[in-house]
Amino acid sequence: MEWSEKVVLITGASSGIGRGFAVEFARRGAAVGLLARRADALAEVVEEIEAAGGRAIALPADVTDADAVRFAACALRQKFGYIDLLIANAGVGGTTYAADLCEKEVAELIKVNVIGVVNSVTAVIPHMIERGTGQLVAISSLAAYRGLPKSAAYCASKAGVSALFESLRIDLMGTGVAVTIIHPGFIKTPLTAGRSHMPYLMELDGAVKKMVHAIEKRKKSYSFPWQLANIVRACMLLPIPLYDWIAARNSFRE
Ligand SMILES: NC(=O)c1ccc[n+]([C@@H]2O[C@H](COP(=O)([O-])OP(=O)(O)OC[C@H]3O[C@@H](n4cnc5c(N)ncnc54)[C@H](OP(=O)(O)O)[C@@H]3O)[C@@H](O)[C@H]2O)c1
Structure with a gap:
């Protein structure tokens, strides 16, 4: 891959993983x-990149606003002439509990994590x-693989994103447009700050390089x-009662 010819649109580039990708x-x-x-x-990240001799522009927008994302892509x-790589990364976390599930909060999270990805794709595809x-x-x-406690x-948003991209991958066969779905475990970013019980927690730089x-x-x-990915894959093979019992006792989640 010749990076000097690449033009990349990164959503969620103001912090954490997106910022790491940008740099x-x-x-x-x-x-x-x-x-x-x-x-x-975003201006801070642009400044850091330009100070190191790189090329970057800030595109302030909310991913839930399709017109704003399309405008940013334009x-x-x-x-820079074209966009040949989209990193649909913007996302939010959030704890939910069955007994007090709030439809407004769920809709808001799905809007950012799923519709935001859709808006990013339609702006470039x-x-x-x-x-x-x-x-x-x-x-x-x-967290896309199986439902996790709280x-x-x-989990619904990430399962949605993975299924969305899998369908796109098949639809886009033969067009020259590749589709990559990344399922990370725990990475040290503002999103995971202050959270406990994060097995195989990764440093941001190492995770970005991978x-x-x-x-x-x-x-x-x-x-x-790979360790956590294998555990998650093994969980997919477990009978439901056994999975529920294990998951209820090990609240590993992002
Ligand atoms: N950290 C982990 O362990 C981990 C693991 C697996 C997957 N992920 C996924 O990786 C992605 C990045 O997470 P992170 O850990 O880097 O979190 P982060 O540091 O909190 O960054 C989230 C980014 O998303 C942006 N964002 C949030 N809502 C937005 C909106 N409505 N419109 C535009 N941008 C929005 C934020 O920017 P603004 O606030 O400036 O808009 C920020 O740049 C997320 O999709 C997350 O689910 C993270």
Whole structure:
């Protein structure tokens, strides 16, 4: 992959994983468009990238606003000519409990984590297909594989994103547009700050490097770290009563 020719749109680039991607792609020579709501935080990332000799523009927008995301993608294309890599990363976490499930809160989370991804894809996909090249990357989660305790909305949103991208991958066969679904375990970011019981917790830099490698290889799906990914896969084979018993006792979740 020739990074100096890449133009990347990264959503959720103002902190955590998105910010890590932005800095790493720019360091490799790519031009990066940084989308998130906080303009001041984006300006800081742009400054850091430019100070190191990289190319970046801030695209303040809310992923739940389809027009705003489309406008941001247009601005990036106007500046650098095209977009050939989308990292649909913007997302929020949240604890939910069955007894006091709030439909408004669930809808809000789904709107950011699923509809936000849809808005990001629709803003770039027609041009990628027209150019006959491109790559769509979704940052899902190991929480997509099975329902986890106190995480109904989050697990539903990530399962939704993974299924969405799997369908897109099949639809886009033969178009030149690759689709990569990434399922990370726990990574040290503001989203996980202050949370306890996070097995195989990863440092941000190491996790970003692993994900960039999977993107370079145009992997269809990448779940990591391998230890937690294997535990989650094994959980999928368990009979339901056994899974419920184990899950209720080990609240491993993002
Ligand atoms: N950290 C983990 O352990 C982990 C594990 C698996 C998956 N993930 C996934 O990785 C992604 C990034 O998480 P993170 O850990 O890096 O969290 P983070 O540090 O909290 O970053 C979340 C990013 O999403 C942006 N965002 C949130 N709502 C938005 C909206 N409505 N419109 C535009 N941008 C929005 C935030 O920017 P603004 O607030 O400026 O808008 C921020 O840049 C999420 O999808 C998360 O579910 C994280």
